[in-house]
Amino acid sequence: MSANGSGAPKAxxxxxxxxxxxxxTAVGNQDKAAFEELFKHFSPLIRSFSQAxxxxxxxxxxxxxxxxxxxxxxxxxxxxxxxxxxSATTWIYTVxxxxxxxxxxxxxxxxxxxxxxxxxxxxxxxxTPSSLLQQKRxxxxxxxxxxxxxxxxxxxxRKVYIEGKSHSETSQELGVPxxxxxxxxxxxxxxxxxxxxxxxxxxxxxx
Amino acid sequence: xxxxxxxxxxTEMLVEFSAGVLGPAESICVSAHLHFCSKCREALLQLDxxxxxxxxxxxxxxxxxxSFEEVLSKIEFADEDVKMQSEPSDEKQxxxxxxxxxxxxxxLKSLKWKKLSSSVEMAxxxxxxxxxxxxLHKICAGGKAPVHDHQGLxxxxxxxxxxxxxxSVYREGDFILREPGQPHQPIGAQNGECxxxxxxxxxxxxxxxxxxxxxxxxxxxxS
Ligand SMILES: [Zn+2]
Numbered sequence: 001m002s003a004n005g006s007g008a009p010k011a012x013x014x015x016x017x018x019x020x021x022x023x024x025t026a027v028g029n030q031d032k033a034a035f036e037e038l039f040k041h042f043s044p045l046i047r048s049f050s051q052a053x054x055x056x057x058x059x060x061x062x063x064x065x066x067x068x069x070x071x072x073x074x075x076x077x078x079x080x081x082x083x084x085x086x087s088a089t090t091w092i093y094t095v096x097x098x099x100x101x102x103x104x105x106x107x108x109x110x111x112x113x114x115x116x117x118x119x120x121x122x123x124x125x126x127x128t129p130s131s132l133l134q135q136k137r138x139x140x141x142x143x144x145x146x147x148x149x150x151x152x153x154x155x156x157x158r159k160v161y162i163e164g165k166s167h168s169e170t171s172q173e174l175g176v177p178x179x180x181x182x183x184x185x186x187x188x189x190x191x192x193x194x195x196x197x198x199x200x201x202x203x204x205x206x207x
Numbered sequence: 208x209x210x211x212x213x214x215x216x217x218t219e220m221l222v223e224f225s226a227g228v229l230g231p232a233e234s235i236c237v238s239a240h241l242h243f244c245s246k247c248r249e250a251l252l253q254l255d256x257x258x259x260x261x262x263x264x265x266x267x268x269x270x271x272x273x274s275f276e277e278v279l280s281k282i283e284f285a286d287e288d289v290k291m292q293s294e295p296s297d298e299k300q301x302x303x304x305x306x307x308x309x310x311x312x313x314x315l316k317s318l319k320w321k322k323l324s325s326s327v328e329m330a331x332x333x334x335x336x337x338x339x340x341x342x343l344h345k346i347c348a349g350g351k352a353p354v355h356d357h358q359g360l361x362x363x364x365x366x367x368x369x370x371x372x373x374x375s376v377y378r379e380g381d382f383i384l385r386e387p388g389q390p391h392q393p394i395g396a397q398n399g400e401c402x403x404x405x406x407x408x409x410x411x412x413x414x415x416x417x418x419x420x421x422x423x424x425x426x427x428x429x430s
Contacts, residue, residue, distance in 0.1 A: 044267030093259035097227040113335035120238040
């Protein structure tokens with residue numbers, strides 16, 4: 001546990017060394033060949049990510065626009081990618097999510113929106129080596145646990161995250177009560193050891 | 208209550224925030240809470256990892272019109288824009304929470320405070336949507352707001368100071384959801400003014416003795 005235990009073997013680093021993270025790091029150094037490889041890997045994923053979304057503001061060419069916008073953002077911002085803090089896929093997921101929500105909002109809103117979705121996020125300060133290592137470990141655990149999730153739980157997570165549906169839209173679409181949708185999400189999070197503070201409050205809020 | 212246990216957004220909200228499904232006004236409130244709550248920030252990091260895993264294992268739709276060359280050519284144009292705008296130095300001191308500061312354009316003077324009662328003032332924030340009215344509320348030290356109820360949802364995030372009502376004491380960062388049928392009377396702490404971010408989805412209904420008068424002032428003006 002202690003960070004300064006002199007004789008102890010050095011804690012493993014949180015630095016991601018998977019292929020995609022190495023590629024994204026190279027893109028941060030303006031490497032076009034690496035960028036092309038990333039494009040090949042991610043553009044089909046981004047395309048299906050937006051095709052699944054049939055939300056207000058959605059339009060037939062949205063997925064191609066999104067592929068372009070996300071790839072451009074990746075190129076422009078890759079220099080800020082830090083493989084100690086996140087994996088390439090997580091970093092790119094947040095870029096794609098923010099782009100998608102902004103595009104939908106722009107299309108469905110007549111008013112000027114003063115904030116882009118990325119303005120809702122802020123740099124976190126949980127960046128000490130030990131907390132980064134912990135994040136990396138929880139990510140590994142999460143991946144293993146997700147592969148074992150029952151279909152009914154994973155299906156809901158996919159609806160929310162990939163198809164961009166709220167819990168209540170998901171409940172309508174699946175014909176499952178909202179309470180069931182919520183409890184399946186909670187069960188899934190619990191299995192993946194994602195502990196959301198609200199659930200640790202024992203209903204404190206509503207007496 | 209002396210524990211440091213805070214009030215946090217419910218799990219579904221954080222999940223929808225991470226999935227990019229939550230509406231703008233609710234997202235503003237969650238974002239303001241995150242500034243104060245490291246536990247929720249930690250959970251959110253993991254929720255984003257979950258979203259990434261789902262994205263990464265998708266089947267993918269390989270056939271599309273966008274070619275790599277097309278993206279490259281657009282990048283050359285876009286690069287110019289980026290240089291033009293160049294990074295704003297984001298090292299500004301946080302006044303309330305980054306998201307709120309951005310909404311008031313980092314300028315306290317841009318807030319137009321309106322008196323709602325002898326102890327409560329309100330300043331609207333422009334958010335470009337009209338599902339919720341988003342505003343700041345200020346209660347002076349020891350000030351009592353009138354008892355009121357809401358016909359819609361009300362999210363509140365304490366940005367500065369603290370207040371209490373019949374149920375609890377709320378401190379900086381606390382995230383509170385009120386639903387219709389939960390009349391309440393916020394009272395500012397004695398030791399200083401309290402400023403809250405609030406998002407209301409429908410007009411407030413006053414139940415106190417000055418109901419008639421207050422209703423007029425508290426009508427919602429979506430901006
Ligand atoms: Zn929290």
